[in-house]
Structures are given as C-alpha cells and as structure tokens.
Amino acid sequence: MRTPAGTECPYYYEDFHRGRSHQECRLIASTPGGGTYSPDLCARCRIPRIVLANACPNMVLEARVVSGLLGLRRRVEIAANCTRSGETVREPEIGCGQCHIDFPAMTTQEDD
Numbered sequence: 802m803r804t805p806a807g808t809e810c811p812y813y814y815e816d817f818h819r820g821r822s823h824q825e826c827r828l829i830a831s832t833p834g835g836g837t838y839s840p841d842l843c844a845r846c847r848i849p850r851i852v853l854a855n856a857c858p859n860m861v862l863e864a865r866v867v868s869g870l871l872g873l874r875r876r877v878e879i880a881a882n883c884t885r886s887g888e889t890v891r892e893p894e895i896g897c898g899q900c901h902i903d904f905p906a907m908t909t910q911e912d913d
C-alpha cells in the first residue's frame with residue numbers, strides 16, 4: 802500500500818472508507834517496544850527501500866520509533882536478523898550473504 806510519503810510499503814495500512822480514519826504501520830505494531838506510529842515517520846523510513854532491494858525470506862525486520870532530544874525528530878530505527886545464520890544483518894538492503902554461499906552462480910568468479 803502507498804504510504805503518506807508516496808512510497809510503496811507492505812507494512813502500511815490505511816482505511817478511510819465510510820468515515821473511518823485509520824492509519825497504521827504493521828511492522829512497528831508487531832515489534833516489541835516498537836512505539837507509536839504517526840504518518841510523518843514514513844517520509845524518512847528505510848523499510849520501503851530495503852524490501853525493494855532485498856526479498857530474502859530469511860530476513861526478519863523490526864522497526865522501532867526513536868526520538869531525539871526533548872522527544873523531537875522522531876524516526877524509525879531498523880533492525881534486521883537472519884533466521885538462517887542467526888546473525889544481525891548489518892546491511893539489510895544487501896543481506897548477510899549466507900544464501901549466496903548456496904548459490905555460487907550469484908557470486909562472481911573472483912569470489913570462488
């Protein structure tokens with residue numbers, strides 16, 4: 802679904818039918834301690850770019866709302882983990898590389 806920022810995000814949901822006014826981020830809502838979603842958070846959120854770049858089924862994403870000084874400048878902090886390697890994925894757009902080992906065709910000759 803298209804977010805208020807104009808990006809496609811699989812975690813965004815809204816319902817404005819028949820007088821309703823409901824907007825939510827299902828990723829923030831499903832993350833323990835995720836915080837409270839507000840539509841302005843989508844503008845600077847990395848998740849739409851991450852899911853576009855990396856569709857790995859083993860990567861689990863979490864999103865938490867964090868604030869700067871005095872509770873201002875709220876933003877979404879991302880965490881990614883691989884269920885296969887059990888490790889933190891440092892660059893979610895790329896992945897941890899564990900799956901690339903199983904598919905050598907996905908690596909270059911120099912990697913062998």
Ligand code: SF4
Binds near residue numbers: 829847849
């Ligand atoms: S905050 Fe990020 S993950 Fe949540 S709906 Fe907006 S763009 Fe998607």
